[in-house]
Amino acid sequence: MFFSQLGIFFENLYMLALDPVNILILFGAVIMGIIFGAMPGLTATLGVALLTTLTYGMSQHTAMIALLAIYVGGVYGGSYASILINIPGTAAAAATALDGYPLACKGEGGKALGLTTTASAIGTFIGMLFVVGLSPLISRLALQFTSFEFFLLALFGIIISGTLTSHDLVYKGWIAGLIGLWMATIGRDGLQFYPRFTFGISEFESGIDIVPVLIGAFGIPQIIQVLKDKVNVGEAKKFQRILPEFRTIIKHFPDILRSSLIGVGIGAVPGIGEDIAGWVSYGAAKNSSNHPERFGKGEIKAVVSTETANNSCIGGAMIPLLNLGVPGSPPAAMLLGALLLHGIQPGPMLMIDHPHFILQVTAILLLASVAMWISGMLLAKQVVKVLRIPPQLFMPIIAVLCVVGSYALGTRIFNLYLMIPVGIISYFLVEMGYPIAPLVIGVILGPMADQNLRRALMVSQGSFAPMFSRPVSLILVLVIVLTIFSQTKPYKKMMASVGASLEARRVKRREQRNK
Amino acid sequence: MSKKIFIAALVLVLAGFSAFGQAQGEYPERDITNVLVWGAGGGTDTCNRVVMAEMSEILGVNINVVNKPGGTAGSVGMQDAYSREHDGYTICGLSESCVTASVQGAWDKRMNVWDYFIIGGSPDVVSVTPDTPWQTMEELIEYAKANPGEVKAGASGAGSIHHLNLLALENGTGAKFNFIPYGGSAPSQNAAMTGEINVVVTSVAEQAQLIRGGKLRALGVLVPDDFPFGDGVLPTAFDVYPSLSDYLPLSQAIGFAVPQDVPQNVKDVLRDAFAEAMETDSVKEFGKKNFYILSGKVGEEAGKVFDSLESNFAWTLWELGAAKVNPADLGIPKP
Amino acid sequence: MMEKKELRRADFVTSILLILFSLIILIKSFQMPMKDTYGGVRNVWYVSPALLPLFIGFMLLLLGGILLRNSIRKGGAQFFFETIRKKTGDANREKVLRFTAIIVALGSFVYLFIPRIDFFLSILTFLFFFIVLFYFDDNDFQKKILIRYSIGCAVFLVLFIFNVHSIVNDMLFFAMDIPMLLFFIYLLLYTRSYVKNDPEMRKKYRIAWIISVIVPLIICPVFRYLLLVPLPHEGGIVNLMNLLYYAVK
Structure with missing residues (x-):
């Protein structure tokens, strides 16, 4: 059974890899994904959405290559902006900025990028192994998550990011998280449609979008700091080789393995994705480290852990998508739509309707991770050069990109009106020693915490007992x-x-x- | 010097451009934008993308689907599509749930400002988890009647099509469920699989895989006729409870629309292309595979469907106390 | 971040703001429905939309209180009253100027120009202003151009308040783009006259205007045609691009 599966797997791999058109599309989509991930505001989700339309006419194989490749590239690309300019390109890469940016400031941006590239590739690969090996088991485990668990998971995500990022007083992180959580309650609530905290502004009724908050909270303080306080952006002076030493990877292998497991686990739980995976993995790395005090100051271990986790999340997110038809993360939700377009209905019957489809997906994930590694290695060297541009020239362009990025996903001008005040408040919060990441995580996870808490109590008729049983x-x-x-x-x-x-x-x- | 020329050229171009105005040829001569009011990946999105792909081949121009979710009941997307030039180059991808936007106070017009093209929809089905004792619709309803409010039934949030179907089921049979709202169909089905709820109401399209995989047991569809499914059929609930026909069917209507005052010749071009697209194999195949009942209704016929949906949704929400604006004030007739 | 002492002083102020904020949340939450049926769901305390906001309000109140206690203990409150009594603004004037400049640039871009002026022209003007503001690294120039830019924005603001832009645009297609273009040219010429005698600065000036043309020239088509994002306001230049694009296609 196992060997015949393996045979089919390699057959798939061989067939896919032999077609030059496929290879071309593979690399094109990966590079496009990296660009999407690296640009503030353009997300992997938008990339997948865009390619869904473009790949409609292609064969199902080719379309899957393009879609999975842009997904992999998009999640990886977020690390570029995080490390080099301290503005995470995607929420998934927010934890990477914590140690990646200090590394870049020390002039080790190239080294950091090289390591994250390898770590991401390995993460994707390990995630893929889980898809093929353990998916029935993991999807059964994911079914242990009812409303209570979702609520607790959201709460945990906010608390852990608050705890990890505070440099001053630890509860400042929690305060930031609570403010984010409050922002998430603005608008019509998801269960009863009651308008909360809208202050009579109709634009608030639909709630607050994540992307403008993400960009405003991370991007604007960074722009202000660099230009106003003349904070130095990292330099690429000590520019050494990007290819990481084999030894460094071996040394960090336990971290890579642990982070991959975390990533797969979190990816498999429906509804949460790459963003939490990075934080949890960061926390685990810090706890297991002998030198937790080095975290936040440019620790290689941290960067490797977060990047491995958010990429292995892709594999994890594919598990409930393929086995239950429930997408594990936002880009996976888009992927579900794309699959339906190509006549594939993911779910329990997938193994019967399309017996080789899961193997095909794993083969594509493997190809995508290889393609990502190669293009990452080639790109990183060039991308680091961005740091040679004087920041006074560079930051205004970033500002324009931030504005365009906040607008692009929802095409709402209101999002821009929102982004500026959020950014200015965030700047003052950062100045006063409040970490900003928990605020963003709070906005992302708020609706999940809110709805699931109330739904859980609705199901248990007001009893908290199931929480402990x-x-x-x-x-x-x-x-x-x-x-x-x-x-x-x-x-x-x-x-x-x-x-x-x-x-x-x-x-x-x-x-x-x-x- | 060169800069002066550059500036002069820009000014000239601007002036010249205003003279250009709107020189128009035969419709369509450029790309059409479909402003879709729901997020990417959902049923409305998928259906629209399939049909748009076929129509763009027929019309010979690209049709770009742009997702513009947000607001209440898709109001942001509808407002955006309606505020653009009414020239047929912007169409609005929408579904039945949009009709609640006006009573929710998010849209200041009635739904009859649109001219509809209905692609179709999938009927709602009532399913239970396999570990529950109920084998037929009758057993479930009788149990729920005997133990009101005990059976946990999940569907997507208040005022959604599935919630309205569940309400109609309660009204038509006299059963009483404990309604647990979810953020969408997928989460509610997932909750059924975790055992959080026992009954789930979503569309056949959304449940198909789970029913076939034995993860859910379908008890009955909420349309007057049996629904062909795989080798057999899903029985209709109307046979057991004929009184349901007072409240049902309340079917999904996925499609797109252009403003009513778009020139007739443009509408005709779109209708012809739409009719042709609905006849293509790939659309038919898509409908069959995903358990959609294809409709293809346009013009007055489609308008009637949306009129009845609007009055039904609006008044139900008003009676639930979840509407902001009285439907009577908007001139929406009672169902 | 600030110095430890300053931090505690800031904590004193923010903790009071936080407590006020949490009280507002609590008051607002208590006005939400707690019992009656709403949206077809039987409402009990645990189903109420006020549940999470109440939790947030109480937690913020608690943490705000802890923060306040800590700042008083560590001398933050004392330091605060000292600075108030002395009225010594320890703010660095140059930093304040730079901060104001950033806010003016971003604010005018987002609130004034993007919603009403051609997207290409908005980016062009914003980018040129924002680049020369800091790239030249010249305090005197920074102050001068900031004043001129702000006056220009004020003029546009008045025009927009009286709705002149939509009237003018109705009269002649995209006519509102012309004053914007003139504004940009004015900034361009002013900067040029300022840097006339300095070859180093002239080079910077050249780089600044070339970049501010190239960036929107890349961004607009990429978003409009590749990513299919309709631009916020499509005036003359974007429509010209459309014309070219469809002519080529």
Whole structure:
């Protein structure tokens, strides 16, 4: 069974790779995806949407190549803008900026890009392995997520990003998260259609779009800082080779593996995607590190972890899409539409209707990750040169791109009106030591937290008991409590004393050995 | 010097351009834009893209589908499409749910400002999870009658077509469910699979895979006739509860529209192309594969469909207390 | 970020703002429906749309309180009252000027020009102004061009308030683009006269205007024809592009 599957897999791979047209489309779509990801405001979702129309006339194979390639490229491309100019091209890459930008400031932007490229490729590849190997199991696991779990997951995403990004006081991160959460409640609520906090402005009725908040909150403070305070953008002076040393990759292999697993897991849960995967993986990397204090100052480990996770998320998101017909992330939702156009109905019957389709998808994912790696390596060298442009010339162009980007997805001018105040408030928040990422995560996850909490209580008729009796939900509750508790004084004291006694014991043992 | 020439040229071009005005040839001579009021990847989006692809071949120009979701019931997209030149180069991709925009206070016109082209829709089906005891529609309804509010039924949010179908089912049979709203059809079906809800009402198109895969058990469709499905049929609920016909059918109507005052010759061109596109194999194949009942209604006939949808939706929402504007004030007749 | 001492002072102010903000959220939330049926859903406290806003309000109140306590303890409040008494604005005047310039540039671009003026011309003018503002690195020039640009914007604002743009556009196609073009040319000529005697600056001036032409020349067609995004306001130049595009096609 397994070997025959493997045979079909390679047959697919061979057939796809042999056609020069396919290869051309593969590279074209990957590079287009990278550009989409790197430009603030253009997202992988928009890229997939665009290609859906363009690929309508193509054969189903070719169309799938183009769509998956632009998806892979789009998620990866977000890291460029994050690392080089500290404005994440996509929400997925927000966690990458945390350590990627300090690296670029140190003149190691090239090295960082090279590493993320390899990490992303490996992440995509591992995600792909899961699609083919464990998808029935994982989709069953994903079905453990009912409304309570979704609510807790959203809460966890906000708390973890708040905890990880605060440089000043930890609760400033939570405050930012809560403000984001509040912004998400603006507009008609999803369950009963009641207008909340609209202040009589009809444009608010449909709620706040994510993209203008993302761009405003990350882009505008960066533009103001660079131009007003003459903050130096990273330089490409110590420009070394982009190809990472083999050793560095080996050294970080545990991180890559852990992050891939996180990415696949989160991707598989319907409704959340690359953005949370990056944060959770960042947190896990920090917890497992011997030098957590280096995080936020340009730690390679962090950059590798986040980028691996958000790319392996693609594979994860494909699992519920193909097995249940439920898209695991926003671009995957678009992909669902594209599949329907080509006469493929994803769902439990997919294995019967189109027995080789899943293998074909994995083969394409493999090709896409290879193509992404090659084009990434070629592009990174050129892209780093962007830093040689004087920032006074560069930032105004970025400003125009930010404006166009906020407008492009929804084509609403109101989004621009919104972006500027959000950006200015964000600038002041950053100045006062509030991290900005939790705010954006709050806006993204807010509707999920709101609707699922109320729906869960509706189902349980107002009882919180299921929260503690369902295994997944109990684990999430414990993790959240622990995350908050770990920031309080008693815990820190306790950990310090535990650490001291451990250290004392180690010293003692060493002394004994020395004797 | 060269700059002066450059500037002079620009000014000249601007002036010259205004003289150009709107020299028009035979419709269509340039690309058509379909402003689609829902997000990418949904049923309205997919249907429109398939038909647009065929129509663009027939008309010989590109038809670009631009998603413009947002507002209430697609109001942002409708407003955008309506505010552009009424010359047939902008059409508006929409569906039945848009008719609630005016009673929600998001759209200041009635829906009869549009001239519709209906592609079709998929009927709603009532399904239960396989681990529940109910094997037929009758068993489910009788249980829900005996234990009002105990059976958890999910559908997409308040005022959606599926919610209205569920309400009609309650009204027509006297059963009472505990309605749990979801953000869309896919999340509600997913919740059924996690066991959060027992009954789910969505369209056959959306449920097809799950029914065939045995993840959901279809009890009955909410249209007057049995619906062919795979090798067999999905039975109609009307046989058991004839009183349903007082409230149903309330079917999806996916399609597109142009403003009523678009020149007649343009409408004719579009109608011919639409009719031809609906007859192509790829559209028929798409409809069959995805369990859509293709309609192809245009003009007055299509207008009637939307009129009845509008009055039905508007008054139901008003009675639920979820409407902002009284439909009577808008001149919408009672169903 | 600011200095530690300044941070605590800022915390003092923001914590008070946060507490006020959370009170507004709470008041607004308590006005939301809690019991009656709404939107076809039986309403109990746990179904109410006010549930999450109430949670947010209480949490913000709590965290705002902690922040306030911390800032008072660490001397932030004291420092705040000290600065108020002394009235020593420790703000750096040049930085304030630069900040104002950025806000004026972005604000005029988004609120004034994008909704009403041809997209190409809006980008062109904004980009040229924004580049020369900082690229020249000359405080005197920065102040001068900022004043001139602001006056220009004020004139446009008055025109827009009296709805002149739609009247003029109705009279003659895209006529409103002409004053905008003149405004751009004025900025161009003014900058040129300023940098006349400095070859270094002249080079920068050349780069600035070339970039401000090239960027919209790339962005407009890419978004309009490749990404199929209808531009915010399509005036004379974008329509000219349309004409060319369809003629070539």
